[in-house]
Structure formats: C-alpha cells, structure tokens
Amino acid sequence: MDQIVTFGEVLMRLSPEGNKKLIQANLLEFYFGGTEVNVGVSISNFGGNVKHISCVSNDFVGDTAIAYLQKFGVSTSAITRSNRPLGVYFLEVGAVMRPSSISYNRSHSSFSEIQPEMVNWEKAMKKAKWLHWTGITPGLCKGGYETLKQGLILAKDKGITVSADPTYRSGLWKYGENAKDVLQDLLNYSNIFIGGINEINEILGTNYTYSNEDFITASKHLIKEYPSIVKVFDKIRTAINSSWHKIRARMWNGFEFRETVDFEITHVIDRIGTGDAFAAGLIYGLQEFDDYKSMEFASAACALKHTYEGDINYATVAEVMGILNGNISGRLTR
Amino acid sequence: MDQIVTFGEVLMRLSPEGNKKLIQANLLEFYFGGTEVNVGVSISNFGGNVKHISCVSNDFVGDTAIAYLQKFGVSTSAITRSNRPLGVYFLEVGAVMRPSSISYNRSHSSFSEIQPEMVNWEKAMKKAKWLHWTGITPGLCKGGYETLKQGLILAKDKGITVSADPTYRSGLWKYGENAKDVLQDLLNYSNIFIGGINEINEILGTNYTYSNEDFITASKHLIKEYPSIVKVFDKIRTAINSSWHKIRARMWNGFEFRETVDFEITHVIDRIGTGDAFAAGLIYGLQEFDDYKSMEFASAACALKHTYEGDINYATVAEVMGILNGNISGRLTR
C-alpha cells in the first residue's frame, strides 16, 4: 500500500530550440509530458513509488513514450495501447513580452479512446496509497471522465487519498459534458484540493477575489459543499514577463491559513509543468511533512522547475530542501 | 493556361537525425511533404508554374507549412485552413537490411476535413494546363475523393491534361469506399497513367506478371478499359537493401514499348518521395520532350532524388540533363 498512482494522457512535446519559432527551425526537441505524467515523474524523482495509467499508441512513438516513463522509474505496467497516434503538442517558447504558444494535436489521440473497461483499476491500484487526478483528463473525452470516475470510486472504497487539481481550461470540454458538472461530480471523491480562486469560482459559480480573505472564505465554502475535501492549496504566480516570474503559495487546511514568501525567478528557463511540480511537491510533502512545510516544499519545487528544460521536474528532495534551507544563491556544487 | 495544379495533403515529416531510432533521439528534423506536394515542389524546382490546393491547420504549424511551399515558389493561394491539426508522420530511416519505418498521425488531420465546397476549382484552375492526382487522396477520406472528383470533372471539361498515380496503399481506404471502385471511377478522367503491374492488377482485377510482355499486355488492357488514358509509365525499383537501389523505367504509349537502363544508387541518402520525383519528372518532361526522353528525364530525376534528404526533389533541369548526358561520376562543380 505505498504506491502513488497517476492517470492521464502521455503527450509528446515538440519545440524548436531556444526561442525560435517553428518557421525559423528545421529541428525540434522532443520531450514527453502531460500534466499527470509530469506529476508522476516528479514524485518518482523525489524517490516515490509511482505508477502511471494511460493509453498510448501501438507504434514506435508509443514505445518511446513508455521507455521515457521507465527511464524515470515510473511503473508502466498498467498502460494499454491503441492503434491511434500518440497526442502531440507543438510549443514555441516566448521571451520577455512575447508569450509562449502551444498548438495541440490530441483530440483523436490514442488516449482519446480510453474506456473504463480498458483499465483494471483493482489490479492497478492494488498497492496504491494515493491517487492524483486533474481536470484535463475529464475535459478531454467522455471515456476519460468515466474511466477516471471508476478509479475514484475504488479509491474512496479502499480509503486511498485523492488529490484533485481541477485546472479549468476552456480549450477542452468539447465532447458534450459541462466542465462544472463533471468537476463537481469528481470532487465528491477527492480529499486534497490543489487550485485557486479561478477554479473555486468555476466550480461553485461564485465571484471570490484573489485576496487572502476571499481565499479563506472560498476554501471554507468549497469544503462545506464537498466535505470529502479537507485541505486547499493555492500556488500564486506573478509574471513580470515571460522571462521573469515570482512564485508563492497559500493554504487553508480546515483550521489554519498560511502563506509562503515569494521565490524570485529572474531568468525563467521553461515554465511548462511548473504547476505540476507544485502538485508533485505537495503530494510528496504531505506524506513526509506537516501542511505548511509541505506547501513550502511544493513552492520551492515549483520554483526550481522553472530552471529545467522540458515538462518535468528533475529536482531531488535534497535539492528542494537546499532551496528551503536558504541556499538560493546558486553556489556551485562539486 | 500554363499552370500545373496538384491537390493533396500537406504532411509534416518528423525524423531522428541519420539512422537513429526515435528511442535514441531527443531531436527531430522536420520537413513538409505529402505525395502531391512533392510532385508540385519538384516541378516548381524545374521551373514550372505550380499551384497546390490543400487544407492546412489554422495555427503556427499550418503557417509554417504554407511558408514552406512559398519558399519553393509554389502558389498557395488556393489553400484553405481548418481548426484541426496538420497531418504528421514519424520516420525512422533504416540502413542495409533494416527497413525504414513510418508511423502516421493523419486520419483526423486538417486535410481530412476537406469537402468539395471548400475548393473553388473554377478559380483555382483558371490558368491550369495540367492536373495531377494520386491514389493517396481518395484513399484518405470521402471528402478527399469527392473534392478531387470535382476537379477532375472540371479538368475534363476544360481539356486540361490529367496525370494519375493511383498508388494503392492498403493502410488507407478506411472510410468506407472500396479502393478499386474509386480508382476505376477516377481513371475515367485521366490521361497519363503513372504506375506499374501492382496498380493495374488492383484496378483491373488481373494477375499480370512483372515481365515486359505482361506490362505491354496489361497497359493495352488498361487503355482499352479506360480510353481516356493514352500512355502508361512504370518505374521499376530493384532494392539490394535499404542503402543500395537501382532504378529504371518502361512505358507503353499506345504504339511503342521503350525501356531505360538502370541507374545504380550505391548509397541511398533518402528514398522518401522518389516515386513523386519520377512523376514530377514525367509531367515536366511531357511538356518539353518526346515520350522516351520524358521517361529518361523522369528516371534520372527519380535517381537523383535518392541523393537528397527530405521528401522533395531539389534537382534543376540542368542537373537532371547532366545525368542524362552521362555525367554520373559526380565530378565536383565549381
């Protein structure tokens, strides 16, 4: 009973090197990612025992995706294969006032064919102690929603902790279901809420502001509506421009409000997956530390992720703790 | 009335450098191609006036595809945009006894949404003297078949020459129509047949062998069934292995059988698009030379294409003629 399980699409990311636009390039770097993959790999890099559940293409692209997860020690035994291609996204990395830009090719991907009967949740979660989901998966396709729900029902039955990152992205939700209805449904099976005012307002239909006062009120409101939820964690990004961000976090754990100081990221290397690094830090942290320390760990992990290329966070626990212990001047380690 | 028109999907090709497999790489080279695109760009490189008709994605990938065609002087004014992603294929380049391997991501691409009403054939072919089609497009989707047929009908009306390369590929034809029926239908609007025994047997339901005798008989049979067809050109590849090929061609032009000698390609650089280079050479040649010279030109063009990376043939007329004039020892030009 010590495995952390993630479920979601494995995406291939294709991006020109550096800050080039596609039209300038003839080479693309590729990585694999996807929000739940990023969370799983990051936890594995922290030393966690992680299994990722997905459906990938039955070709050399899917083979490579599976090898990528294995490389980071993530179990791929519950991944199924489909004759449809792996989802892909193209990324142009911006700078200063130029935003990064993403173009997706995922709506008919191998994962879009996922159906409840393709995942043996009982077997896949035999040793699980934690299940993490995000709002991307139920937003992709009906099968994603229904398959996830099977997992959540089983998790509830077996007393497995469930973390929810309901990220609302308007470009999804094209298959017929309403985001609000689905997220409300799934929150009933969840214990840890990773999200901010935008997500709470979307789910509750409210208009809370970004102030700490409203955050506390909104969190209480959310917990009241969804009593399985016991803690709310929110990561706050202040973007001076594409290349210079600040990150801090705040929480309401049912009895206490706490807030961290800002980490200053003066030279952003890659912001993709930084929210996932926060979620991963939190999931790992909550198994090792108290709530506040977990949040601090998560925000340091999130800040560190901005310094790695690609979607995933390579930081180890020792590296995150180093940041928390104040070693932020980047002194060379030999 | 001097434009050559091609119609078909623009595909992005993604391949690891050299002979690497995807699992070994973290960089991919990309090119744009697609069988009819390859024909069009090659003819433009010969100095022809080419327009390509297609439907590409409405994002920076589609922008880049259009810019790619413009770079080679191909008119893109008749290309429409769709909210679906551009078709993609992954290629691992083999060597010696290891075959190259392709994985497609095209079945729900921007082109797969093509419908007859999206192409204004009247306007697009205002200045056309030639229209080229292949069996890939009607094999992809019903809209591809129907849109192409509109163009062929108009071509027949206006007396525009039509070349057909009915390449039969069993991995296509998933949308409900039968390859044989569709190809038979479209051949009625075609004048130049570019294909061999396999294609003729598929279309006529016959069992001709590869011998020259059978080729002549089969060609006569084909012309009898489809009287609009006046000439048959066949490219013959002898593959010693992935890295060493020979190319020759033969023809039946209604009254005469001719055959070229083999070009020996001892070090294949890239075989993708070599059939398209043959078709392009033929289409260009038939406007400048007699039938036999056109076939020689086409087979030299095809042979030369094996020496270029990517899908398209960069050879100029002077370069192809140089080969035909016997300069095949690769003497350095300064």
Place this chain on the structure above:
Amino acid sequence: MDQIVTFGEVLMRLSPEGNKKLIQANLLEFYFGGTEVNVGVSISNFGGNVKHISCVSNDFVGDTAIAYLQKFGVSTSAITRSNRPLGVYFLEVGAVMRPSSISYNRSHSSFSEIQPEMVNWEKAMKKAKWLHWTGITPGLCKGGYETLKQGLILAKDKGITVSADPTYRSGLWKYGENAKDVLQDLLNYSNIFIGGINEINEILGTNYTYSNEDFITASKHLIKEYPSIVKVFDKIRTAINSSWHKIRARMWNGFEFRETVDFEITHVIDRIGTGDAFAAGLIYGLQEFDDYKSMEFASAACALKHTYEGDINYATVAEVMGILNGNISGRLTR
C-alpha cells in the same frame, strides 16, 4: 496601387550559436537580412503586400536568398542576378557588458554591382503605394545611390509615399561620395523621416541635444529645409547592457509632439534588426492608424523584435496589438 516596395542589399548573416565566439565554434547559424529586407519581411508578416528589389548572386547562395524572401511572401520578381557573390556578415552575439560584434564581407558583393539600368522602376513600382529607403544603400556604392535616386524620382512623380531611414554609419561611404551631400539630396524626395538627433545633426550640420525640446526644434528645422518631409519619428534605446534594453519613441508630425512610455526588455534575445522592426511597424501603422497609434505600434513591434532570433520580426499585427493592449506578462497562449 497597394504594394510596399523596399530596395537594398540582401545579406547572409552567419553567427555561432548562442553567445559563442567564432573561435569557439564549428557551426554557424545563418539567416538572410539586410536593413531594407528586414523592413520588407516584417511588413509582409503584418499582412502587407511587399516587393523587394535587389541584386543577388547567380549561384546556390543567391537561390537560397530568393527562396528565403519567398518563404515570407515577399515578391522577388524584380530581383536581378550577378556573377559576384552575395554579401555576407559574421556576427558574434555579446552578453551583459560584452558588445555584439559584426564583420562585413559586402564591399564587392553582387549588390555592389547594382546600376540604374538594372532596375526597371516603372515596372517594379507599377502597383506601389509606398517606397522605403535607408542610408545604407547610398552609402554602399555609387550604383546604389544612383539606382535609388531613380526610384525616388519616379515615386515623387507618381505620388508614392517615401519613408527615409537615413541611418548614418561611418564604416560605409568609402566610394567617393560624401554622406551629408547624398542624404540631403535624397531627402528632397522623402516624406516620412525615421531617425533621431544623430541623423538630423549629421544632415543639417547642427548640434542639437537629445532633449525633447531640441528634438522638436530639430524636427522643425529639418522640415523647413526639406519641405517634402512632413513627419519625424525617433526611436530611443536605453541600453543597460547588451542583455537589457528599454525602448520608447517620440514624434513631431508637424503640429504635435508625442512620446511613448518605455518597454522594458529584460532579456534581449537578438537586437539585430530592431530598428528595422520599428520602421516596418511605422510604415504599416501609418496606413492603418493615426500618427500616435502608429508610433505606439512601431515601438511595440520594435520591442517584440528583441525576443526573436535572427534579423527579422516575426510578429503579426495581432501579436503587436496584444502588447499594446497591455498583455506584456507573457501569459501562455494555447
């Protein structure tokens, strides 16, 4: 009558990747550029209809230069060829207090052979509504000066608007003519002056300071001397170091002085061609907006250019407008 015409040398830029010096490298990235090329391509990227007039080498380098312009939709029909090589420049990109460094190989290039009889201005400007010139071209060679003057005379005759960016660069002007005399001559045919105090002082032989008061006085003085000029636009760069700049602009349009706020470019990616991006933004803007909005558009375009590698500005109108609408925090677009 809706084409924008640019005239000048097409240069190949060769630079080691990143911040490497040539002595550290064995690979060079190449782009094509040249100040008037950069202006033309940027306007084409804004959706303008652009024709570039030049003379390039009659070899595969010149072929590639022409293909490069075509890629961005710029008409190359008026480009002539010469047996001399294309002009080249080598660039080492600096950082922080290290300046970037350029070494030219252009003085005997294909463009240096340009002669008035090589350009059929009447034909080339048949549909033109705007002609843009810079001080580089008349500074390169006598043929550049004389050929340009033919175009300017015709523009004046036909009522085509002329913008002048008289950039004075002391490394040029080696062929016998005096910069001041030539620029004075050419300004008589110009309507929009894009330049600052340095250029005005050089032309008028004055000593105005950089203050806004002096800018207004100098502009009035310039307009008095050259009555065809009706508006003066000046881009002001504040360089903290090679990697951190600020950009703002000011104008005197004959009756009103206006000034924009600074754009802060905290992480300069590539500063080459940023002045050209300003000119392009202005030329495009003056056809769509009022003077102040045009200047704002131009300075946002200029600021954005600092985030693209290479000489040209890839920004679209929507992207520039996004910046003007305050979206400067680089929020990811999906």
Place this chain on the structure above:
Amino acid sequence: MDQIVTFGEVLMRLSPEGNKKLIQANLLEFYFGGTEVNVGVSISNFGGNVKHISCVSNDFVGDTAIAYLQKFGVSTSAITRSNRPLGVYFLEVGAVMRPSSISYNRSHSSFSEIQPEMVNWEKAMKKAKWLHWTGITPGLCKGGYETLKQGLILAKDKGITVSADPTYRSGLWKYGENAKDVLQDLLNYSNIFIGGINEINEILGTNYTYSNEDFITASKHLIKEYPSIVKVFDKIRTAINSSWHKIRARMWNGFEFRETVDFEITHVIDRIGTGDAFAAGLIYGLQEFDDYKSMEFASAACALKHTYEGDINYATVAEVMGILNGNISGRLTR
C-alpha cells in the same frame, strides 16, 4: 525462475558525430554500454526479463547510467554505487580503410572497486534462469574476477545455465592474474561457449586454424577439457573495410556442425556491440528455438546491429525474424 542476469561494467561512450575525429569536434554524442550491458539490453529488447548487476558512480553520471538501463526495461535493483567515477571510453568512428579508434578511461572506475561482498548473488539471482559473463570483467580487476566467480558457483549450485563469451583482449589483464588461468577457471562453471578459434587457442594453448575442420576439432577439444560446456558458437566477420562487412556463424553442439550463410552489410553504421548482439540473440534464441535456428537468429541480430548507432541492439524479435524470413531488401514499413 525466468530472469536472465548479466554482470559487468557500465561504460559511458563518448564519440564525435559521424566520422569526425575528436580534434575536429566540440560536441560528443554519448551512449552507455559495456559488453554485458549490451547483451542485457538487447535481450530486454527481445522481450526478455533481464537484470544487470554492476557498480556505478555515486553522482549524476551514475544516476544517468541507471536511468539508461531502466529506459530499456532492465532491472537495476542489484546495482551498487561507488565514490569513484563511471568508466568512460572515447570512440572515433572510422570509414573505409580508416579503422575506428577507442581510448579507455576505466581502470580506476566505479566498477574497478567491485568486491564479492558488494553483490548479494543469492538475492540477485533469486529468479534467474540464465547467467551470462564475458572475459572483459575478470580481465579488468581482481574484484571483478572474484565477484563473478561467486556468481558462477551459485549458478552451478542452482542449475542456472551459464553462457561464456571469453573475449580475450590483451589491453586488459593488468592487475596480476593471467588471462589463461582465470578463463580456464571460470569455464568450469559454464555451459554455452560463445567464441572462436582465437579464444579456444588462447585457453587451450593450441594452434588451430580458422577452417571448419579445425573448428570442429577445437570445439571437441574444448568440451573434453571443460565438460560443463556443451555447445560452441562462433561468429565470423569478414571485413572488406571499416564500412563493409560480412557476418556468418558456425556451431558445434556436441553432435552436429552447422554453418549459416553470410549477411552482407554494405554500409556499416556502427560496429560496436555487434558481437554482443550475437551473444544476446543466441541466449534469447536458445530459449525459444533449436540450436541452428538460434544461431541463425543470433547472426541476423548481429547483422542488424550494424545498422544502429550506439552500442546496443534495438531490434525486436519480429524485426530479426523478418530478416531470417528473407526480407533483406529494406522495404519501407508503414
């Protein structure tokens, strides 16, 4: 009891791209390999369940080596860490008459510290059915010899099949032991001998020639001296030059001599690890096929390896079987 166990050094390979010499380069491609690693990864790529035992550096280089094995599904649970650096080798890839050249940095590597007490063979081989060793490991250091011997003793006790590839390399064996003595000692625990006349002569102190007759006699002699050995397999390479090889194999399995035909490798991509690919093919084959088919499978695997860059064989069983079924013309797979 179904795991195949390999034991030996993990080496990092560093080589300039293509055929460059180090003095021409400033980039190096890196792979991980080592003869037993290559065997293990290849078997894993065939679908085998493989565990590799080694000692790697306790730094980010060692972390990356472990991740590399994991990527290919090889179990790394029995790998220990040392404070010494990972072994490295530099490779310059030759062509035609220029030989490839290797320079090692391994004699004080992390693996050179291996000692019997660092490997818990009982635990590591709990599920093993096969153990493979080569003459490299006992040639590196006394600890390598002694640790390997512990494993072999246990294998004999438990009835685990042992394959031996006693590759004699004169550049090793610097630590005091005599190659002949050690190899003789270890052969007593081995069942399948993978090697040729050179190795047999080295071990027996004989002078057999390369003829088939002598091969049979030598094999019988070897089996007589080391009765645990039951089968002898020999791979024969005919090198026309660095870029063109032929591969065939022969065997004496105690009662029958068989020989395969040559595979012609007209364009060698990378010959490193081709012997290991033969061993891997044989080990896999002997569990699935009869002796002759196993040898055929091994020689096809070996031939295919010449088409992959890097040290390891990426071929799947289906790909090797394709070659054996005569598909050697490299026909494109879609």
Place this chain on the structure above:
Amino acid sequence: MDQIVTFGEVLMRLSPEGNKKLIQANLLEFYFGGTEVNVGVSISNFGGNVKHISCVSNDFVGDTAIAYLQKFGVSTSAITRSNRPLGVYFLEVGAVMRPSSISYNRSHSSFSEIQPEMVNWEKAMKKAKWLHWTGITPGLCKGGYETLKQGLILAKDKGITVSADPTYRSGLWKYGENAKDVLQDLLNYSNIFIGGINEINEILGTNYTYSNEDFITASKHLIKEYPSIVKVFDKIRTAINSSWHKIRARMWNGFEFRETVDFEITHVIDRIGTGDAFAAGLIYGLQEFDDYKSMEFASAACALKHTYEGDINYATVAEVMGILNGNISGRLTR
C-alpha cells in the same frame, strides 16, 4: 626573459548544452580547461607569451588537449605524456536558484602521475619572468606538490616573480598531505597573493571577517608571516542567484588599501573560470599598470569572462579596457 609559465592539470570539460541535465541529453559540449590552463590561455589572449607545463594522456584525447592550447598560442613544448587517461569533469549548468553541479574524474588521470623528474624546470623556465601556481595542483597528488615545489625553488633562485592563488577546495587533499602545511610551505616562495579571507584564515588558522578592516589586518598578518609576499588581491563575488552576480575587488599592496566598484552581471552565461580570469588579468596588469589599475583590469576581465561559454576568457586587452573606459552598455561593434 619574458615568458609567463603556468603549471597544472589539463582537464576536459563535458557539459550538456544550455541548462540541460545529463539525464536529459545525448550530446555533450566539450572544452579543455583546468585552473592554471585557464589563466595561461587568458594571458595569451591578452598578448602575453605563455608556456603551460603539464602531463596529458598519450592518446587522441591528449593530442586534442595539446592542439587546444596551441590554438590559443600557448607553448606546449614542456608537456609530457602518460599512459593514463586525461582528467575529465562533467558539468551541469544551473540557473536562478539551481546551482551548477560538477562531477570529477581526475584522481587517476595522466596528471596524477606527475613527478619532479618529469619536468625539466631549468629548460622550461629559461625565458620565464613569471610563474603562477594555484592550490589545486598541490592538493591533487604528492607528485603535483613536489613538482611544483621544484619550480618554485628555481623561480626564487632566478628572481622570477611568483603569483599564488591558494584556492582551498576541501574535495581535494586526499593523498596524505595537510592543505595548511603544504600551502604554508609554498607561500614562502611566492610574491603575489591572490585570495581572500577564506584562504588567509585557512592558512593562518585565524577567524578574520569579510570586512575591509579585517581584510587589511589579515593581509598585514599574512605578509608578516610570509615576507616574500608583497601584495594581496581579493575578488569579491555577490551572487543574487546562479544567473545574476556582482564582482568587485580589493587589495592591500603593503602600503595602500583600494577597492573597486561592483560590475553587475545580470545574465551570467558561464561562471566557470571567472576566478582564473581575475588572476590572469592581474598577472597581465601588474606588468603593464600600477596596482590599482591592475586590479581594475582584473575585475573587468573577471566580469567579462561571465559572458563567454567555456572555461577560458577570450577577452582581448582592448575589450577589457573598453569596459574600464565605461563602455558597459554593450553597444554593437561593426
């Protein structure tokens, strides 16, 4: 008598491109360096006549290392060869709060075999006017200590100026000698001390703080103990994070304390070797300028080094003087 002599290990540096971690890469950039090499090459780039004494591997790696020094005009005539491999280090370049990380493979390198009898100091220093040493060399191995000492004794005899950069690095000093004892011994032969409070405290066993007052007292104390030392120069780095540093310097030259202002390095490209650039600037400066100007030159050289990739400083005297003359805004040079 005008040569500057450096003595120490030549190391190969291997690092993934940009900010990648090794686990993300399959290409490594390589440079050669080593603290004394960096000093020597930088002085040669300033126009100095430099000879470097070392022992490199007798393989193509060592050949390339020697060619690298020759490229920058450093004399390699006194370099010997060993059968052991060249020392190597792997570097992962950090960003913002992520530190850069180094892993060494040098303890059994070719240089580790250096012995006094391998260097003919009399011949090697025949034309020397200056000898520079650092604390790395005597910390590596006993032979390094003893060989260096022979050189220092000769330098003292011949009146050659000796600069000492006693950099104390705790990861070294594994071979039996005590850092403090050895450094104390070697300082008796040295004239210019390049180091700060940490080094002085380590050598004297004191606890001075970083204040200017303590620096002066500590310097006086050091000079009193080691009367051959006449001047102390200290470089002070303020690291905001891995990507943003400030550099200034201070000195006590026996009668005067001076301090420079900070250079702000807002975008660090590569911090490796910046201390060596300071030492090189100082050694060059002390032969051309007064003490304060030398220190200014050294700190500008150090600041500039942060803008070059790799270990060495490419700046020329003119480029450093440009910075000192206030040209720090990175204005493009043409």
Place this chain on the structure above:
Amino acid sequence: MDQIVTFGEVLMRLSPEGNKKLIQANLLEFYFGGTEVNVGVSISNFGGNVKHISCVSNDFVGDTAIAYLQKFGVSTSAITRSNRPLGVYFLEVGAVMRPSSISYNRSHSSFSEIQPEMVNWEKAMKKAKWLHWTGITPGLCKGGYETLKQGLILAKDKGITVSADPTYRSGLWKYGENAKDVLQDLLNYSNIFIGGINEINEILGTNYTYSNEDFITASKHLIKEYPSIVKVFDKIRTAINSSWHKIRARMWNGFEFRETVDFEITHVIDRIGTGDAFAAGLIYGLQEFDDYKSMEFASAACALKHTYEGDINYATVAEVMGILNGNISGRLTR
C-alpha cells in the same frame, strides 16, 4: 634548414551538414582550408615543421583562421593582415550521381591584396628546406603571381627544393595574365612536378593521352623543356560516382616508370583536399623514403583523406604506414 614552407590563400569553407543543400539548411559547418594550407597542415600532422605564408583579414574571422593553423602546429608568424575579408567558399556535398558543388567568394578577399613587399621571404624562409606552390595562387591575382615568384627566385638561390602542383582551374585567371605563360615561367624554378596529363598538355600545348606510354613521353618532354624539374608524379582518380572512388598513382623520376595499385574507396566521406593530401604525402615521403615508396605513401595518404570530413588530412605517418602494410580492413584499434 628544416622547415617546409607553403604559400597561399586561407579560405573558410562553409557547408550544410551531411548531404543537405543550402536551401534545406539553417546551420553551416565551417573549416579552414585552401590548397596550400591543406598541404601544410597535412605535413604538420605527419610531424613536419611547417610555416604557412598568407594574408588574412584583420577581424575575428582572420583571428580564427590563424588559431586554426596554430591548432595543428603550423607556424603563422609570416602571415600578414588586411582590411579586406577572408575568402570564403560554400560547399554542397553531393552523393552518388549528384556532384558536390562549390561557390566561391574570394576574388576581393584579404589574400587578393597580397603584394611582393608584404612578404619578407628572406626572413620567412630562413630555416626552409622545401617550398611548395600550386597553380591556384598565381591564378588568383597578379600580386599572388609576383609574390610567389619572389619566393621561388629566393628558393632557387638558396637551393631549397621546390614542388609544383600547377592545377589548372579555368574559373581563375581573370586578372589579365595567361595561365600557360605564368605556369611556364614558374616551372623554371621548380624541381618536383605534381600533376598529370591535363596539366602537362596545358603547359606544353600538347595532346598526350592518359596512357602510361604517353605519360612517360609527356614527362620526358616536360623535363626537357624545364630542366629544373627532375621528377613527375601523377595521381589518378577513377570515380564510379560521387560516393565511390579509386585512387592510384604513377611516376616518372627521370629514369624509371612506376605505378601503384588502386585503393578502393567504397564510401567517400569528403573528397575535398584529397589532391592536397597526395601532395603532402609526397613532400613528406621524399624526405624519408625512395621515390616509389614516397608515391605509395602519397597515394595511401590521399586515399585516407577521403575518410575525413573537412579539407585537411588528419592521418599520422603511423596511420598511413598501417594502410601501406596492408591493414585496410578497418580493424578497430583500442
């Protein structure tokens, strides 16, 4: 008196990677070369003491060219600088029947400004025992011819051996002199003739065929006309195509005709500079071996050069001798 002196232009070579055309690329590999540079560097790689005389650009390109020669141990002390740019050539590497293609940018290069007074031949050849020239230099510009002639006169005076490779290239000789006249003039100062029937026919105005009989007659004829010439060496290339060549050599040394067997180069990596490798091998050989052995050495060196990328031959004497000793199967060296 033991230095070998070469005189000629240093060219920068720019070529897309692999077999790409410029239009496909955005990266260029660069090398430095030039026919006499190639000869000099190759001799230096054989261990010869070489000085190269030239005139390079006074910018960072010229700095890098000088560093390149230094890297290979060639003395650059007699190289002068000019304000004109370094000569450049672009190369597209062909394959099979596609020829490689070169485009030059050298006619107004730094070397084109060479004048007799810029070279102090007396000083530069103080220690010379050999001077090598080719027909490229006098074909470039009058200054090249006149400066070379000064050197040849001095060589004759001092009894320095002169080798002549009169390579006739019709693309040169644009400055007014007639190739035949100039080459005849310069041959009067030469002793070793490296060239074939084409060159002899050009110089003598004869029509000898390629037969051995004619070669002997032609050589005798040449020696009769130019009695300073004592030996004639001819390299014969048989090109099957761009990728497959054969190389042999023949000689007439005044009393004996000899011929070598063919070296088969089945996979040409880079043919640029192979003639220079032959000349370098010959010049080195004639100082160590008899005439026939020298010619064998030269042809093996020439063959080996086809396996190296770039213009120069990296082979050592040991590597060439290995080929001569029959080790042409490319057996891996460890």
